[in-house]
Amino acid sequence: MSGTESGERDHGSLVGELDESTNGQAPAAVDLSRIERAVREILAAVGEDPDREGLLETPARVARMYAEMFTGLREDPRRHLKKFFIEKYDEVVLVKDISFNSVCEHHLLPFMGVAHIGYLPNGRVIGLSKLARVVEVVSRRPQVQERMTETIADLLVSELDAKGVAVVVEATHTCMTIRGIRRPGSLCVTSAMRGIFRSHLSSRSEVMTLIYGGKR
Numbered sequence: 001m002s003g004t005e006s007g008e009r010d011h012g013s014l015v016g017e018l019d020e021s022t023n024g025q026a027p028a029a030v031d032l033s034r035i036e037r038a039v040r041e042i043l044a045a046v047g048e049d050p051d052r053e054g055l056l057e058t059p060a061r062v063a064r065m066y067a068e069m070f071t072g073l074r075e076d077p078r079r080h081l082k083k084f085f086i087e088k089y090d091e092v093v094l095v096k097d098i099s100f101n102s103v104c105e106h107h108l109l110p111f112m113g114v115a116h117i118g119y120l121p122n123g124r125v126i127g128l129s130k131l132a133r134v135v136e137v138v139s140r141r142p143q144v145q146e147r148m149t150e151t152i153a154d155l156l157v158s159e160l161d162a163k164g165v166a167v168v169v170e171a172t173h174t175c176m177t178i179r180g181i182r183r184p185g186s187l188c189v190t191s192a193m194r195g196i197f198r199s200h201l202s203s204r205s206e207v208m209t210l211i212y213g214g215k216r
């Protein structure tokens with residue numbers, strides 16, 4: 001079946017619905033056949049034969065993979081922060097080791113690791129799993145780790161009105177481990193501090209101790 005130019009296929013292969021909560025601001029649905037054509041081009045450009053047996057299904061497979069890896073482009077992470085509870089809890093809420101996989105926007109190579117999120121509520125508390133949902137949505141976009149870290153922190157500030165937010169992301173970038181300077185095992189750590197964790201050194205030390213307690 002394969003071997004036909006992907007450009008000849010019908011154009012019914014768009015996937016991904018606009019998330020209702022994004023009010024149409026999200027990018028258009030993923031154009032699978034366009035990715036397929038591009039992947040064929042890349043294979044040809046590196047000197048491969050896109051029509052050899054082992055590569056026949058590759059463009060379609062890669063297209064579906066990109067659609068999956070970039071679902072966060074068509075989703076608004078704020079929707080996971082809309083259902084909060086009103087609680088008179090004024091201690092730090094911390095979720096550690098939220099694992100994620102993302103894609104570095106400079107090389108389109110994966111980077112993966114964990115996020116630690118702490119916040120000091122201002123009356124609004126959300127279910128702990130929602131923090132993982134937010135990380136999931138934000139990471140499933142072409143990303144840089146620094147922006148991903150800040151995006152998560154700013155979302156918690158704006159949606160929960162938290163008194164303080166601390167986000168620490170630790171990740172391994174395959175663009176550093178398999179190419180370029182090739183440093184396997186190197187870990188990139190970024191942090192974003194908001195509110196009291198930014199303005200008060202003692203509060204920041206406290207949340208960092210909570211995050212790294214017993215670890216280092």
Ligand SMILES: [Zn+2]
Nearest residue numbers: 104106107175
């Ligand atoms: Zn990179």
